[in-house]
Amino acid sequence: MTAYAFPPAPQAFVPIVGRDEVFPVRRILCVGQNYAAHRDEMGGDSRIPPFFFSKPADALVMAGTDPAYPSHTTNLHFEIELVVALKAGGSDISADRALDLVFGYAVGVDLTRRDLQNLAKERSQPWESSKGFDQSAPISAILPWDGPAPDGRIALSVNGEVKQDSTVAHMIWSVPEIIAEASKMWRLEAGDLIFTGTPAGVGPVVRGDRVAGEVKGVGDIGFTVV
Numbered sequence: 001m002t003a004y005a006f007p008p009a010p011q012a013f014v015p016i017v018g019r020d021e022v023f024p025v026r027r028i029l030c031v032g033q034n035y036a037a038h039r040d041e042m043g044g045d046s047r048i049p050p051f052f053f054s055k056p057a058d059a060l061v062m063a064g065t066d067p068a069y070p071s072h073t074t075n076l077h078f079e080i081e082l083v084v085a086l087k088a089g090g091s092d093i094s095a096d097r098a099l100d101l102v103f104g105y106a107v108g109v110d111l112t113r114r115d116l117q118n119l120a121k122e123r124s125q126p127w128e129s130s131k132g133f134d135q136s137a138p139i140s141a142i143l144p145w146d147g148p149a150p151d152g153r154i155a156l157s158v159n160g161e162v163k164q165d166s167t168v169a170h171m172i173w174s175v176p177e178i179i180a181e182a183s184k185m186w187r188l189e190a191g192d193l194i195f196t197g198t199p200a201g202v203g204p205v206v207r208g209d210r211v212a213g214e215v216k217g218v219g220d221i222g223f224t225v226v
């Protein structure tokens with residue numbers, strides 16, 4: 001038995017729809033620029049393979065908690081995303097086997113300090129402080145799922161006004177392709193979450209704004225920035 005010098009941090013987890021058990025989270029990977037219209041609004045390149053960044057597991061914010069407007073930004077952006085939750089892992093997974101790893105799906109928001117991200121791009125610095133900050137990953141409960149990945153509407157509104165409205169079918173890299181690509185660079189494990197990218201229409205929120213999002217057939221998410 002390992003003796004810790006002080007109590008270890010609690011295990012991050014996400015509720016599961018219809019179950020008392022919860023989903024224990026290991027790592028969070030996120031895909032950048034995975035919808036053509038959003039890639040274009042970010043000034044991205046059409047020919048590059050999917051690229052990944054990460055958020056710490058303790059950045060997750062559960063339903064019922066309102067994320068705080070973070071320090072060191074005046075341009076906090078929302079990004080509605082389909083989130084894949086893995087029940088198994090491996091390396092070099094082929095795309096045609098990738099869906100065997102899927103436990104279920106959730107709806108997430110990749111909150112972003114856009115001003116710091118733009119500065120990081122300009123200076124060729126890491127995205128950590130623009131993407132991996134505290135409370136940067138609001139997420140719905142995970143819906144257990146078998147079969148083909150969701151392909152329905154993905155949308156987000158702020159104070160009732162629709163800002164993002166697309167379908168998951170418009171992703172450049174599909175869920176199986178994302179899992180396959182990620183597994184070339186990391187050994188994936190049960191408990192990993194993958195944020196799969198956001199459609200066009202991202203923009204800022206301020207304190208007091210009400211954010212509501214959905215992925216049709218998967219779930220919805222809602223919070224106020226406080």
Ligand code: MN
Pocket residue numbers: 030031032079081110195197198
């Ligand atoms: Mn994103």
